[in-house]
Amino acid sequence: xxxxxxxxxxxxxxxxxxxxxxxxxxxxxxxxxxxxxxxxxxxxxxxxxxxxxxxxxxxxxxxxxxxxxxxxxxxxxxxxxxxxxxxxxxxxxxxxxxxxxxxxxxxxxxxxxxxxxxxxxxxxxxxxxxxxxxxxxxxxxxxxxxxxxxxxxxxxxxxxxxxxxxxxxxxxxxxxxxxxxxxxxxxxxxxxxxxxxxxxxxxxxxxxxxxxxxxxxxxxxxxxxxxxxxxxxxxxxxxxxxxxxxxxxxxxxxxxxxxxxxxxxxxxxxxxxxxxxxxxxxxxxxxxxxxxxxxxxxxxxxxxxxxxxxxxxxxxxxxxxxxxxxxxxxxxxxxxxxxxxxxxxxxxxxx
Numbered sequence: 018x019x020x021x022x023x024x025x026x027x028x029x030x031x032x033x034x035x036x037x038x039x040x041x042x043x044x045x046x047x048x049x050x051x052x053x054x055x056x057x058x059x060x061x062x063x064x065x066x067x068x069x070x071x072x073x074x075x076x077x078x079x080x081x082x083x084x085x086x087x088x089x090x091x092x093x094x095x096x097x098x099x100x101x102x103x104x105x106x107x108x109x110x111x112x113x114x115x116x117x118x119x120x121x122x123x124x125x126x127x128x129x130x131x132x133x134x135x136x137x138x139x140x141x142x143x144x145x146x147x148x149x150x151x152x153x154x155x156x157x158x159x160x161x162x163x164x165x166x167x168x169x170x171x172x173x174x175x176x177x178x179x180x181x182x183x184x185x186x187x188x189x190x191x192x193x194x195x196x197x198x199x200x201x202x203x204x205x206x207x208x209x210x211x212x213x214x215x216x217x218x219x220x221x222x223x224x225x226x227x228x229x230x231x232x233x234x235x236x237x238x239x240x241x242x243x244x245x246x247x248x249x250x251x252x253x254x255x256x257x258x259x260x261x262x263x264x265x266x267x268x269x270x271x272x273x274x275x276x277x278x279x280x281x282x283x284x285x286x287x288x289x290x291x292x293x294x295x296x297x298x299x300x301x302x303x304x305x306x307x308x309x310x311x312x313x314x315x316x317x318x319x320x321x322x323x324x325x326x327x328x329x330x331x332x333x334x335x336x337x338x339x340x341x342x343x344x345x346x347x348x349x350x351x352x353x354x355x356x357x358x359x360x361x362x363x364x365x366x367x368x
Contacts, residue, residue: 026071028307029349031082032314034064035089036322038105054137055189056338059196061108062133063342066126066200067207069116076117081307083109084300088308091297093315099289100140108133123201130197131190138189142182148277152270154178203343210347321348 037060065079072078087105090097111132115125145153161177301308325344329337 020073023071023073026350027068027078027082028310029314030064030068030071030346031085031307032089032311032318033346033349034061034068034082035086035093035311036315036318037061037064038086038090038101039093055134055192055196056335058104058108058133058137059130059192059199060338060342061105062112062126062130062196063200063203064346065108065112065129066116066122067204067346069112069125070122070204076113079109079113079116081304083113085304085307085311088297088300088304089311091293092308092312099286099293100144102293104137104140107136111136122204126200127194127197130195130200131193134189134193134196135186138186142185148274149270150273152273157181199339203346206343207347207350210343211350318345318349321345324348 037057065082068078068082069075083106086109087102090102090105108129112125112129115128115132116122119125119128158177161180322341322345325341325348328344329340332340
């Protein structure tokens with residue numbers, strides 16, 4: 018594959034990554050897959066691995082793609098919370114380091130899958146701990162011990178908090194391993210399909226659910242979820258420590274949440290947004306043309322997504338996500354002017 022063909026493939030994959038970050042919320046909801054953040058993160062890992070697969074200079078290509086995705090995400094979804102930008106930045110930086118140091122794309126993809134999903138899991142735990150403090154884990158321990166007592170089990174060596182963390186992080190470890198394995202294996206599957214790329218009349222294909230993220234319903238929004246956790250902690254404090262001591266502990270939790278939210282809303286978030294605006298102004302001057310091209314590709318990529326969605330309809334849930342993703346990537350890459358022979362030879366060389 019010549020340099021121009023590789024550059025076109027990397028550009029198209031970067032646009033797909035940006036679309037994944039800015040507009041796959043409606044699709045993931047339609048798939049009815051639990052832990053949608055895992056699916057979006059896994060898709061990003063696959064696309065970063067493919068960028069490394071096609072790029073001549075892997076580190077530079079991934080870092081450039083990361084900046085473009087951040088700028089596109091800010092332009093297409095201006096109300097995106099700051100932690101989402103942190104996740105994208107971590108995925109891109111980790112991918113640049115891993116694929117720059119490791120000669121094997123498969124090994125780099127496996128490690129990136131683990132790191133990306135661990136980052137998402139640890140970020141959630143840190144946010145919960147900062148927001149609610151030690152009282153959150155005290156409540157988990159108290160409820161866990163109460164359940165164990167009702168089941169007639171002994172105290173055991175590992176606390177309920179330890180079991181919770183074990184299963185929680187274990188889930189993300191398994192998901193990260195599967196993601197990394199798929200990210201390393203999918204290039205070979207795409208290579209075989211690109212040898213005889215599918216043709217489709219994109220305009221006449223059946224439509225898929227809207228790719229715009231849309232507004233979350235009121236019970237899906239973070240403040241509502243945080244309020245539910247707060248109410249659960251207050252109820253636990255009153256049940257385990259009835260009387261004035263329970264009320265005092267509950268009041269301390271309530272005040273802590275208010276203080277943390279105030280610091281976040283009035284200090285951390287404005288400062289973070291100011292720094293990000295400065296970053297955008299600087300990088301937009303450098304990558305403005307690439308960002309415009311990525312945004313211009315969104316309509317065609319959405320049409321390709323409609324075709325891939327229709328072709329994956331026989332499968333369900335996670336399997337449908339995998340089939341849909343492979344079909345979408347193949348359609349996006351086959352839309353380039355890469356010659357079949359060059360695609361076959363270049364991909365075979367990399368495998």
